[in-house]
Amino acid sequence: xxxxxxxxxxxxxxxxxxxxxxxxxxxxxxxxxxxxxxxxxxxxxxxxxxxxxxxxxxxxxxxxxxxxxxxxxxxxxxxxxxxxxxxxxxxxxxxxxxxxxxxxxxxxxxxxxxxxxxxxxxxxxxxxxxxxxxxxxxxxxxxxxxxxxxxxxxxxxxxxxxxxxxxxxxxxxxxxxxxxxxxxxxxxxxxxxxxxxxxxxxxxxxxxxxxxxxxxxxxxxxxxxxxxxxxxxxxxxxxxxxxxxxxxxxxxxxxxxxxxxxxxxxxxxxxxxxxxxxxxxxxxxxxxxxxxxxxxxxxxxxxxxxxxxxxxxxxxxxxxxxxxxxxxxxxxxxxxxxxxxxxxxxxxxxxxxxxxxxxxxxxxxxx
Numbered sequence: 001x002x003x004x005x006x007x008x009x010x011x012x013x014x015x016x017x018x019x020x021x022x023x024x025x026x027x028x029x030x031x032x033x034x035x036x037x038x039x040x041x042x043x044x045x046x047x048x049x050x051x052x053x054x055x056x057x058x059x060x061x062x063x064x065x066x067x068x069x070x071x072x073x074x075x076x077x078x079x080x081x082x083x084x085x086x087x088x089x090x091x092x093x094x095x096x097x098x099x100x101x102x103x104x105x106x107x108x109x110x111x112x113x114x115x116x117x118x119x120x121x122x123x124x125x126x127x128x129x130x131x132x133x134x135x136x137x138x139x140x141x142x143x144x145x146x147x148x149x150x151x152x153x154x155x156x157x158x159x160x161x162x163x164x165x166x167x168x169x170x171x172x173x174x175x176x177x178x179x180x181x182x183x184x185x186x187x188x189x190x191x192x193x194x195x196x197x198x199x200x201x202x203x204x205x206x207x208x209x210x211x212x213x214x215x216x217x218x219x220x221x222x223x224x225x226x227x228x229x230x231x232x233x234x235x236x237x238x239x240x241x242x243x244x245x246x247x248x249x250x251x252x253x254x255x256x257x258x259x260x261x262x263x264x265x266x267x268x269x270x271x272x273x274x275x276x277x278x279x280x281x282x283x284x285x286x287x288x289x290x291x292x293x294x295x296x297x298x299x300x301x302x303x304x305x306x307x308x309x310x311x312x313x314x315x316x317x318x319x320x321x322x323x324x325x326x327x328x329x330x331x332x333x334x335x336x337x338x339x340x341x342x343x344x345x346x347x348x349x350x351x352x353x354x355x356x357x358x359x360x361x362x363x364x365x366x367x
Contacts, residue, residue: 001105005353006088008032008101010081013090019066019126022046026065029104029120036108045138048120053112058145059367060117061106061360062136062319063099063152063334064124067092073344089347094336098348099151102335102357112364117143124319136319140326147294147367148323149360152314153336155352159310160359162298163332164216165287166314167223168253168321170262173246173278174199174270180234180243189241193232195273196245200227202269203249213254216290221313223254225265252315255285282317286324293367294329301362316341333360 017025029048033040039051048065070091076082078091088098100120107118121135154163176196181189203225212220228250234242249269251262259281266277288295302309314320314332324330335356340346 001357002350002354005101005105005357006083006350008104009088009093009098009348009353010083010090012097012100013081013088013092014079016079017066017092018069019123022065022122026120026122029065029100032104033107038107043138043142045133045135046122047135047139050107050118050120052107052110052116052118053114055112055114057114057147057367058117058143059112059114059147059149059364060119060139060143060145060323060328061103061364062119062121062139062148062150062323063096063103064121064135064319065100066123066125067095067097068125068342071342071344075345078346086351087347087349089345091346093346094153094340094348095342095346096152096334096336098336098353099153099334102353102360103151105357106361106364110361110364112367114367116364117145121319134319134322136322140322144326145323145328148320148328148330149294149363150318150320150323150330150332151334151356151360152318152332153338153341154312154333155335155337155349156310156312160333160335160352160355161310161312162302164219164295164311164313165285165324165330166316166318166320166332167221168257168284168286169282169317170251170253170259171280171282172249172251172262172266173280174249174266175276176245176247177274177276178241178243178245181241183239183241186241189243192242192245195275196230196232196247198273199247199269200230203227206265206269213256215255215287215313216311219311219313221254221315223257224252224315226250252317253285255287258284283321283325286321286330287313288331289329292329294331297366298331298333298363301359301366305359305362
């Protein structure tokens with residue numbers, strides 16, 4: 001198993017698969033599945049699906065094939081895997097090609113009592129880019145299921161953990177209006193940047209005031225809000241007071257929060273300011289059913305292997321939310337290190353891939 005997981009992850013890292021450019025990695029995964037005599041197909045969205053087992057119940061095991069672009073700060077070639085100190089370095093090592101390697105291992109070894117679909121999907125990272133369509137959204141139009149497990153990074157504080165769910169996301173594109181004037185006669189204009197700064201100050205102060213919310217036992221999550229971009233426009237030269245400044249606000253929605261929560265907050269930030277607002281709502285937060293079979297089975301398997309449970313709730317949005325929206329019992333567990341996503345020198349630990357494959361196999365076969 002170790003050799004297979006290692007080889008597959010190295011191969012996957014070596015294949016460039018930026019969001020919207022997953023054709024090569026999809027072909028590699030499809031061919032690998034067929035090589036192991038696994039029933040597999042590609043759908044119209046570009047997803048690769050593998051099928052195992054039969055039964056009245058259905059489980060979807062999901063992982064996205066795409067990565068973010070390469071960020072600055074890499075000490076090695078991010079598209080050439082490097083093995084050092086029990087770790088594998090490379091773009092997507094944790095987010096989430098190590099999870100894909102585990103899925104490939106499970107697709108050829110698992111012996112489930114229910115039907116299992118291993119779904120290798122497109123455009124998780126770049127679903128907000130124009131022209132890209134999140135592969136899970138397309139998947140759930142065609143396939144319903146009782147359970148869904150995503151294999152995103154879930155190694156937290158050095159421990160492979162069970163992720164109970166994740167926060168949702170909303171965003172606001174705020175266009176602040178001013179009045180253009182020559183900078184030598186600034187009093188004749190109205191500087192849109194100054195009003196925009198009033199908004200950013202309120203957002204920062206409000207974000208610091210948000211308190212953690214209890215999710216389950218000792219597991220908590222802190223909602224967040226951030227200004228993620230500012231764009232100002234004046235004239236063609238830098239001696240004109242800008243009449244437009246755009247502020248982009250990102251809001252991570254926790255349990256009990258929704259788009260209306262965010263709209264009320266933004267109304268307070270922009271009170272008395274001449275502006276227009278466009279809201280984007282990706283999803284609300286999602287959490288597993290603690291009384292459901294998936295969670296109970298996973299928790300039992302975990303305790304048998306490790307003795308004590310390690311649970312957490314994801315701060316970022318995962319494709320888990322779309323499965324939850326279709327009333328599936330959900331869970332996330334993957335071999336990547338939770339803090340490695342979108343960072344330079346991204347890596348995962350080889351031992352975590354092995355542990356994750358063993359535990360997931362146990363969970364799947366006992367559902």
